Amino acid sequence: MASHAIEVKNLYKIFGPRGEDYVKLVETGMGKAELNEKHGHVLGLQDINISMPGGCITVVMGLSGSGKSTLIRHINRLIDPTSGEVLYDGVDVCKMNENDLRAFRRHKTAMVFQKFALLPHRTVLENTIYGLEIQGVDRRESEKRALGWIERVGLQGFEKHYPNQLSGGMQQRVGLARALTNDADILLMDEAYSALDPLIRVDMQSVLLELQKELKKTVVFITHDLDEALRLGDKIAILRDGRVVQQGTGQEIVLSPADDYITAFVKEVNRGRVVNVETIMRPLSGNPEGLPLAAGTVLEAAARTMTGAQISNAHIVDANGRPIGAIDLQMIISAMVTPVQHTDRQAA
Numbered sequence: 390m391a392s393h394a395i396e397v398k399n400l401y402k403i404f405g406p407r408g409e410d411y412v413k414l415v416e417t418g419m420g421k422a423e424l425n426e427k428h429g430h431v432l433g434l435q436d437i438n439i440s441m442p443g444g445c446i447t448v449v450m451g452l453s454g455s456g457k458s459t460l461i462r463h464i465n466r467l468i469d470p471t472s473g474e475v476l477y478d479g480v481d482v483c484k485m486n487e488n489d490l491r492a493f494r495r496h497k498t499a500m501v502f503q504k505f506a507l508l509p510h511r512t513v514l515e516n517t518i519y520g521l522e523i524q525g526v527d528r529r530e531s532e533k534r535a536l537g538w539i540e541r542v543g544l545q546g547f548e549k550h551y552p553n554q555l556s557g558g559m560q561q562r563v564g565l566a567r568a569l570t571n572d573a574d575i576l577l578m579d580e581a582y583s584a585l586d587p588l589i590r591v592d593m594q595s596v597l598l599e600l601q602k603e604l605k606k607t608v609v610f611i612t613h614d615l616d617e618a619l620r621l622g623d624k625i626a627i628l629r630d631g632r633v634v635q636q637g638t639g640q641e642i643v644l645s646p647a648d649d650y651i652t653a654f655v656k657e658v659n660r661g662r663v664v665n666v667e668t669i670m671r672p673l674s675g676n677p678e679g680l681p682l683a684a685g686t687v688l689e690a691a692a693r694t695m696t697g698a699q700i701s702n703a704h705i706v707d708a709n710g711r712p713i714g715a716i717d718l719q720m721i722i723s724a725m726v727t728p729v730q731h732t733d734r735q736a737a
């Protein structure tokens with residue numbers, strides 16, 4: 390069975406008429422600034438290796454200009470690489486012929502944009518249906534599918550509205566409904582939520598997480614916001630100047646930032662909402678004591694449960710209800726307020 394994974398391998402993108410000529414120089418250490426000064430070419434991406442597991446949300450994070458859009462556009466080949474591969478289910482998208490590429494774009498990928506890209510003279514329903522129309526799907530079938538997704542993103546009753554009659558959050562819901570109506574395995578979201586007001590943005594994150602529980606799409610989500618990355622990402626890759634400076638789970642990045650740059654990024658993060666109890670638990674000694682806590686519970690939630698019950702000890706149980714470790718309030722508080730050591734357990 391296909392895993393729907395995306396593998397980016399040794400990907401380079403150098404913008405300019407003779408990009409290929411400079412890959413070697415970049416490989417041997419020439420940086421973005423020097424390449425630009427000496428050769429007038431722009432280093433977009435440099436030796437990118439990221440595996441994006443099927444059915445998971447992979448977040449690509451980085452500041453403006455770090456190469457995020459350049460990377461996501463390689464996945465549906467709106468940009469051709471200077472060198473390297475982008476594999477989807479083992480097939481190199483960069484080597485597809487025109488027909489295969491067109492079919493891949495239409496049936497396997499859907500994009501959600503920051504600016505929504507809705508057609509102003511079409512209603513919500515007609516915007517949502519647009520992709521199916523292009524594919525020549527029967528009108529009644531299209532409507533049925535579109536109406537289902539419009540409802541799922543919370544827009545029932547707005548089918549006949551026009552985009553300018555909707556708030557930004559609602560327009561973004563239309564963008565999402567349109568992407569989902571295409572029934573693609575891959576969802577590409579380039580700063581899809583970055584223009585939304587903070588509360589609406591959190592709402593939209595919840596909508597995506599809720600849908601994803603069931604849909605299990607391969608989502609590539611781009612953001613420059615760490616909180617958003619930590620909330621959404623099963624996996625996070627951080628880009629800087631076209632290079633991956635760190636990739637891993639949110640916990641791994643928060644607990645063991647790879648360099649000063651990432652340390653500065655994660656400094657203000659609320660660890661209690663990112664770190665799980667099993668990351669800091671100690672081995673069981675004797676019978677499990679105190680409250681049972683499910684593995685995967687974040688520290689803040691654990692502290693709330695334990696404080697509420699006025700019980701300061703707990704044991705962690707795995708998905709089968711088997712006790713796997715112990716924790717107490719003191720350990721939780723220490724982990725929330727001071728950096729904890731990276732342990733083997735979290736790397737596993």
Ligand SMILES: Nc1ncnc2c1ncn2[C@@H]1O[C@H](COP(=O)(O)OP(=O)(O)O)[C@@H](O)[C@H]1O
Nearest residue numbers: 404431432433452453454455456457458459460
């Ligand atoms: N078509 C292009 N021609 C030349 N340089 C480009 C082009 N597209 C992007 N770049 C450059 O590549 C770098 C990465 O851009 P981009 O991927 O848009 O970053 P991000 O999405 O992270 O803000 C930037 O330095 C940008 O100026």
Ligand SMILES: [Mg+2]
Nearest residue numbers: 457458459580
């Ligand atoms: Mg961008």
